[in-house]
Amino acid sequence: MSIQNEPKNTDEEFRIKEHWPLVHLPKYLAVLGLVLMTINMYLIFLVAPTDIVLGHIQRIFYIHVPMAILSFLCFFIVFIGSLGYFGVFQVFKLRSIKQNTWDSVAHSAAEVGVIFVTLALITGVIWAKPVWGTWWTWEPRLTTTLILWLIYVSYLMLRSYARSTKQGAVFSAVIGIVGFVDVPIVYYSVVWWRSIHPSAVIGPFSESNSLDPTMNLILWFSFLTILVLFAYLLLERIALRNTEFDLARLKLLRELKRIR
């Protein structure tokens, strides 16, 4: 077509704007994450003492706990992003943040959150079998996490089934708000439900065991590692989304130019 014959375009509109200020941060986070992850693996498998009662299976807990906690953080970010998308924070003089930025933060956090919560569920199930003697139990935290997973999977589904990007953004922001508000109610309903349906949790696990100081330290280190991984994934996803938008815009501009 005529694109190649055109003179080299120097129009302002064809230049990609770097509208995400933290463009270079993910690279450093990736390197930092790699180093931390290596040290973390060493600590978990070689330094951490083996649990007397649970044995080696207990080591999965260093990955499981940070994943579960950070997935909650992700969904909190989705909630904030969704509220921001509807302009709730305009009262705080945050007008400079564009609607699209709120949406891309919420969308990226939801995707990272679904990955984290999936991993937390899988590691949880692997842990539960030897420790509780069953793959799954309808314990409040487990059930709430599963419901959380379902809510945010439906969030992503709704986005991909929407007829336009704008529609997907509005609809999923609704789920971002409604879903987050619903989580405490789900938690308490299952806590109450459990109090009348005691189910047999067998195995030596008890809630009140105190952690060995070394274990505690390594848990905090794992938390830091996963936090870096989380920040890297989130920022990279936001950057990728912005690139997708730029690409879509450029394609549209090119089409318009050709028609003209």
Place this chain on the structure above:
Amino acid sequence: MNSIIHPLLIIIWKDILLEIRSKDTIISVLVFGALLAIVFNFALNINPRQISEIAAGIIWVSFAFSAILIMNRTFVREQEQGSLDGLLLSPISRDVIFLSKVLVSFLFMITIEAILLPLFAAMLNINNFSWILLATMVLTTLGFATVGTLFSFMAVKTRSREIMLPVLFFPIILPVIIGAIEASRGSFGIGYEPSWNRWLPLIAIFDALFLVICPWIFSYLVEE
């Protein structure tokens, strides 16, 4: 005040009139509900001793499925002839449109439940009813209608239409279903007698919360 009540009643009456003339929703959902009772009977192979334990569960699962069918209809019917756009263009507040749709769904659901309940009571051999069951039905159905109306509005606008509603609806509504089952079990006089006084407030809090949030969000939704 009159500017709220009058359009509200007009929209509700429009939907009721449509239903009276076509009769397609109520009849098909009733047949579906009766079929569910039969399927559950064979799926669970119920014997008289355990029947009182699981009756509440069977009733509420059937009611929830019937509710999904009704809510799918509320906006699909509007969407077909483009009357939804007409409704949104009319000089009526968005909150009123939303509330009228909630009330219509609520009325249809409570009608279905009122007809199905004696059927289930006969099939499952439930003898003791009380005001607690009535309160549970009203509060739970209100919760179903509020959340369901918001989601069915979104669902009909997506590409997958009806499939999307249950996927969105069930995770959010889970606490209400748990509460309804436990409260009705209490009202049938099985085992956990004092439990209803905590479950009814749970459902009521859920209703109150979402009756505030959903109309507010709906006003953003329709702008899209």
